[in-house]
Amino acid sequence: MNKHTVFLSIGANVGNRLLYIEASIHALQQNKFDIKSKSRVWETMPWGKKDQPRFLNMCLVAETSIPWENIISTIKQIEKHIGRNKAELWGPREIDIDIIFIDDIIFESDEFTIPHKLMHERAFVLRPLSEIAPDKLHPQLGKSVKDLFETLPEEKMEWIMKL
Numbered sequence: 001m002n003k004h005t006v007f008l009s010i011g012a013n014v015g016n017r018l019l020y021i022e023a024s025i026h027a028l029q030q031n032k033f034d035i036k037s038k039s040r041v042w043e044t045m046p047w048g049k050k051d052q053p054r055f056l057n058m059c060l061v062a063e064t065s066i067p068w069e070n071i072i073s074t075i076k077q078i079e080k081h082i083g084r085n086k087a088e089l090w091g092p093r094e095i096d097i098d099i100i101f102i103d104d105i106i107f108e109s110d111e112f113t114i115p116h117k118l119m120h121e122r123a124f125v126l127r128p129l130s131e132i133a134p135d136k137l138h139p140q141l142g143k144s145v146k147d148l149f150e151t152l153p154e155e156k157m158e159w160i161m162k163l
Contacts, residue, residue, distance in 0.1 A: 003063045006033065006071060007101040007133060009116075009125045010058050013046065013092055017056040020082060020095045025060070027078045028097075033062040039128035040162045045155070047122055052092045059100070059128040068102045072112045075099060100125060104139040115139060120148045123155040 008028075012020040021041065029035060039059045046052045066074055075097050083094045100116045107114045115138055119125045126149035129136070134146035141148070 003065050004068050004071070004102050005036075006062050006064055006099065007129065007136065008060050008062065008075075009096075009098040009100050009119070009122075009129070010060065011044075011055045011096045011098075011124065012094060013053045013055040014094045021056055021058060023082050024078060024095050024097055027081060028060075028062060031074055031078060032066055033064045035060055035062045037061045037132040038162070039131040042124065042128055044124040047124060055124065057124040057128060059125065059132060061132055068105060071102060072099060098125070100129065101136065101139075104137075106139055121152070123149065123152050126152065 010021055010024050012018075014020075018041070025035065025038070037060060041056050041058045044055050044057050046055060064071065079095050079097055084096070085094065098116055098119075099112065099114060100119050102114050105114050108117075116125070120138065120141060120143075126145060130146045130149045134144060136145045137143065138145070138148065
């Protein structure tokens with residue numbers, strides 16, 4: 001069975017944010033994701049819709065034998081199990097697990113896009129991801145995570161803890 005390397009961004013800004021993030025890590029492990037590396041947890045300003053609570057964000061790298069086409073449905077099931085209520089685009093959420101990369105796969109559908117189509121614009125993704133995978137190349141842009149992060153305008157982000 002083929003293993004895939006999956007790069008995920010996890011965020012929460014409703015309720016006990018840290019508990020939701022910890023629950024998502026546990027759920028990933030219970031669903032065949034072997035976590036290889038985790039970033040620190042960062043407190044960040046909301047992106048897109050600004051009038052909402054601050055987020056806790058982190059990234060992780062995991063390996064899984066789940067067929068890459070089924071990873072998105074597994075992630076959505078985990079979010080639902082944890083208690084995600086998707087109400088509005090970029091709005092408040094109990095948990096958000098975004099697939100940033102799966103190996104070097106490039107794929108686009110109505111359901112999802114790999115690599116994540118906005119990741120290169122988001123410091124809350126690139127800062128924690130640059131801690132654990134600074135040299136990972138974006139398969140379309142040909143730039144490393146670290147280089148993408150360094151091109152963004154400076155944004156206030158506070159390091160919270162390491163899980």
